Amino acid sequence: MIDQLLVTAKQAASAAAQVIRERYDLPRTVRLKGPNDLVTDTDTAAQDAALRTIREAFPDHAVLAEEDPSIRPDEHGVWPIPDGICWIVDPLDGTTNYTNRIPFVCVSVGVTIDQIPVAGVIVDPLRAEMFSAAQGQGAMLNGSSIRVQKPVPLHSAVIGLGWAYTRGLSYHIVDVLSPLARRCRTTRALGAAALGLSYVAVERLxxxxxLGLKPWDVAAAAVILSEAGCEIRQPTGAPWHLGIPMLMAAHPTLLDEAVTRFVSHHSS
Incomplete structure (x- = not known):
């Protein structure tokens, strides 16, 4: 069953990626769907292409997509994930990059079974890169196996980070990240969370x-990271599950060091 899910995820992500490639040099129609949160006609068209592929293959499965979310976070900011099989889709991660013609965007298609990510595909349409993974089958980049082999210490690490749409939270992340940022090699805010997470699986980050991820940002990446030998935890070191917006992702050895630094700084 997971094999079939992965095949369809690849097809759905590829269909959305084709839409993005075809429209990349065309004029954009942009509107605000929330404070500092943009959506374009390409987001909608790419989502339509992905969901059409999914629903043709699995018409009875639940779908959670960024441009038509059927759930909202609870009072603690945690997103409830449906039981059973659920497809979680971000048709264009990095919309602000796309709007400004910054070539760092991706499509993310993840599948969960009873809230656990089991298959995921992330496609960078502008670099022709497909990250993919299924539970127990390893992670791939364009069909070649990927796995983090040599974890680096924190002082040699390049840390990717994301800015939340809420301006106050954006400022907050600077304070929260400071104990790590002062000790790492450098930081990069790349503007597409799913693709940034995938870069950890191939040691580019x-x-x-x-601090502010949504399920469609991480559903696919969670499988890719796990199958590439990485872990995801909350910044405090507490266990993470899909729906929790705050996370750190890295090889377990580096993650241990980062969590220790983070907790030590914020408890002093």
């Missing part, structure tokens, strides 16, 4: 940190 060594750690990823974010």
């Amino acid at each position: 060594q750690l990823y940190f974010n």
